[in-house]
Amino acid sequence: MKIHFEEIYVSTTKQFELIDITDQVEEIVRKSGVNNGICLVFVAHSTAAIIANEHERGLMEDILTKIKELVEPNRGWKHNLIDDNAHAHLGGTLLGADRVFPVRNGKLVRGTWQNIFLVELDGPRSERRITVEVLGE
Incomplete structure (x- = not known):
């Protein structure tokens, strides 16, 4: 079994933002040499998330x-007494820090309209780290 890790680093410019990382993930899968297996995409932050959906501006x-x-960013969450970003932690919890995709014939399997996004919930941030792990044969 092959196991291949790589990191993607992105900067964000807004408090809430979607960053399309599909091309970077597909390149990592290609470089991994895995023909059939899985690809884990994980963001190592509790105030960000990973989703899959269509890359259409209105959506x-x-x-x-x-x-x-x-x-509800302006709600009086208790965590805001410590750090004014409870909304971002809640968003990360609801959306999730990871997504898993099949790898078949050396390519990431995703729907026609499924791109992979980092969801920034507490930006702007100079650096967000996304781990991509590809496992298989």
Whole structure:
């Protein structure tokens, strides 16, 4: 079994933002040499998330609008007494820090309209680290 790790580093410019990392993940899968297996995409931050969805500007804005509705950034969350980012921790919890994709015939398997996004919930940040692990044969 082959196991291949790589990191993707991205900077964000807004408090809430979607960053498409599909091309970087696909390149890592290609370089891994894994023909059939799985690809884990994991963000090592509790105030960010990984999702898969369509890269269409209107939908991306809709997703961010819905996330803001769910996490209520201006609500008086108790964690805000320590650090004013409870909404980001809640968003990370609800959306999740990882996604797993099949790898078949050396390529990432995803739907026609599924791109992979880092969801920034507490930006801007100079660096977000995403681990990509490809396992298989």
